[in-house]
Amino acid sequence: MDLQLSERVALVTGGSRGIGRAAALLLAREGARVAVSYRSAADAAAAVVAEIAAAGGTAAAVPLDLADHESIRSAVGSVVDRWGRLDVLVSNALDTNGLTLWPPTAFEELAASSWQPFLRANVDGPYAVAQAVVPVMRAQGFGRIVLVSGTSALDGQPFAAALATAKAALHGLVRTLTKELGPAGILVNAVLPGTTLTEHIEAVLPAAARTARESASPIRRLLGPAEVVPTVAFLGSPLNTGVTGELVRVSGGL
Numbered sequence: 001m002d003l004q005l006s007e008r009v010a011l012v013t014g015g016s017r018g019i020g021r022a023a024a025l026l027l028a029r030e031g032a033r034v035a036v037s038y039r040s041a042a043d044a045a046a047a048v049v050a051e052i053a054a055a056g057g058t059a060a061a062v063p064l065d066l067a068d069h070e071s072i073r074s075a076v077g078s079v080v081d082r083w084g085r086l087d088v089l090v091s092n093a094l095d096t097n098g099l100t101l102w103p104p105t106a107f108e109e110l111a112a113s114s115w116q117p118f119l120r121a122n123v124d125g126p127y128a129v130a131q132a133v134v135p136v137m138r139a140q141g142f143g144r145i146v147l148v149s150g151t152s153a154l155d156g157q158p159f160a161a162a163l164a165t166a167k168a169a170l171h172g173l174v175r176t177l178t179k180e181l182g183p184a185g186i187l188v189n190a191v192l193p194g195t196t197l198t199e200h201i202e203a204v205l206p207a208a209a210r211t212a213r214e215s216a217s218p219i220r221r222l223l224g225p226a227e228v229v230p231t232v233a234f235l236g237s238p239l240n241t242g243v244t245g246e247l248v249r250v251s252g253g254l
């Protein structure tokens, strides 16, 4: 299946590792020129760019901090300056802001000093990224926006109130932008991974928790990033002409 991404330009936020890295590699393999954004891991982003180049693709690393809207505008501007357009936004970066599932943070212990910066980065950040790309997409009469959310936003997740709340807020953005931007040729969707075995999750997920999730899953295992991103790539591609406003779970049924 040809996703028709050749000559298209994609920006993947948080492309330096995990699901974002897998999305960047796949979009590049499908022919897109890919801007791989990172916050601090310049080396990791450069390695993704080198991997894409070694495979004959085109990519560039761009710094972008969800908590710094000027850096967001500057990153989007640099992509458009470099390649003249921006067709696909994969809004994937997550700033954990020190909040982790392990050790868990009980809701009663979730201080406003943690909650507020988390929501600022992970709601205001994707808002600012989308707001920076939409004028470019509108001028092109074409755009695809894929927000990477998570099943916790629909199902709830103990000890992850800030995460579930931030992701659920993005669903309102998806539904609204779908209606506001559809007439301009811009389709907007969210992909909701379940627990996905990125390097980070492999390192921090306790064995017992992993086993419990695998047993609860209809497919009796957890997905890897490469299994999540084909849905991201399809929704973000010109081949997708009719799916917009959807919250698509990619979780092995969990």
Ligand SMILES: NC(=O)c1ccc[n+]([C@@H]2O[C@H](COP(=O)([O-])OP(=O)(O)OC[C@H]3O[C@@H](n4cnc5c(N)ncnc54)[C@H](OP(=O)(O)O)[C@@H]3O)[C@@H](O)[C@H]2O)c1
Residues within 6 Å of the ligand: 013, 014, 015, 016, 017, 018, 019, 020, 037, 038, 039, 040, 041, 042, 044, 064, 065, 066, 067, 091, 092, 093, 094, 095, 096, 121, 148, 149, 150, 151, 192, 193, 194, 195, 196, 197, 198, 199, 200, 201
């Ligand atoms: N893995 C899972 O189990 C899972 C499950 C459900 C949903 N998701 C969602 O999938 C997406 C990717 O998750 P992941 O597990 O692949 O993440 P990850 O491996 O932790 O990678 C996070 C990425 O976000 C970037 N980042 C962190 N803080 C940032 C900031 N302030 N500004 C800009 N970029 C920042 C990181 O850049 P640096 O490397 O430079 O720090 C990195 O590229 C997230 O939206 C997450 O919520 C993941």
